[in-house]
Amino acid sequence: MTTPLQDDPQTLVSTEWLAAHLKDPDLRIFDASWYLPGSDRDGRAEYDIAHIPGARFFDIDEIADLRSDMPHTVPPVEKFMSRMRAMGVGDGHQVVVYDGSGLFSAARVWWLFRLMGQKNIAVLDGGMPKWIAEGRKITDDKPLIRDRHMTVSRQNQLVRDVTQVARAAKLGDHVIIDARAADRFTGDAPEPREGMRSGHIPGSRNVPYTTLLNADGTMKDADGIRAAFDAAGVDLSKPAITTCGSGVTAAILSLALERIGKTDHSLYDGSWSEWGMYDDLPIATGAA
Structure with a gap:
């Protein structure tokens, strides 16, 4: 039996916590379900059928910078504020975000809120699968939404671009942690995007996000x-940069680091979708 994590409204909360606070007037819930191409699942369609009462749908592909060639990259501050206003999420609200996998894409939204200077946001540990397994209420009703203002203060230290990551890899002054599956990290499995090289950022360490989760999808x-x-040889005395395929599961690493009290971490937004496309950037293959 796993020891349950302590509820923390700024990182991770249990289904018990959410059930107890479900009718709080300042609570806002997001369903941020997103699935890899080819999974034959549609997050919004599943939300329309059933979701936790009061939940709004957070589309990470739309609340993004659509001018970028990379998938679901960080949206401009103005767009983020506009979308939050339209969904009735603003200053003073406690936000809880979940997904249909257990703990997958919800962490990306947690990180995005933190990037925008919002700290009162937590991921629902175990997500929708745990909520349903416990027989808790679900609905297809949409919440009544009233515009709310959100004050945003972008925390630039929480995100890294390709130039910054290339410098960190060269100097070795950060530990770069890759959340992808081991066979993608080593280059033994092809990347899902056409034309992308296989391998990893030189010097990076591989911590597949699944190694941070219990069998029931909780952290x-x-x-x-x-x-x-430790098993991956991650030197936690150095500032950390998390990365993955497209910046989604890297946020699970960021959430895990925050849970153990390590706050000097940032996320490489472009991740391998960007690094793997540039022939002039070095790659490594095999185990770290």
């Missing part, structure tokens, strides 16, 4: 998180 306790990073 491991602090000891389990530290053990996963």
Whole structure:
């Protein structure tokens, strides 16, 4: 039996916590379900059929910078504020975000809120699968929404671009942690996007995001998180940069780091979708 994590409204909360606070007037819930291409699942369609009462749908592909060639990159501040206003999410609200996998795309929204200077946001540990398994209420009703203002203060230290990551890889002054599956990290499995090279950023360490999760999709306790990073040779004395395929599961690493009290971490937004497309950037293959 796994030891349950302590509820923290700024990182991770349990289904029990959410059930107890479900009728709080300042609570806002997001369903941020997103699935990899080829999974034959549609997050918005599933939301329309059933979601946690009061939940709004957060589309990470639309609340993004659509001018970018990379998928679901960070949206301009003005767009983020506009979308939050339209969904009735503003200053003073406690936000809880979940997804249909358990703990997958919700962490990306948690990180995006943190990037925008919002701290009162937590991921629902175990997500929709755990909520349903416990027999908790679901609905297809849409919430009544009233515009609310959100004050945004972008925290630039939480995101890294390709130039910054290339410099960090060259100097070795950061630990770069890759959340992709081991066979993609080593270059033994092809990348899902056509024309993309296989391998990893030189010097990076591989912590597949699944190694941070329990069998039921909840996050491991602090000891389990530290053990996963230790097993991969991650030097937590250095500032961390998280990365993955397209900046989604990297946020699970960021959330795990935050859970163990490591706050000097940033996320490479372009991740391998960007790095793997540039022939002039070095790549490594095989185990780290």
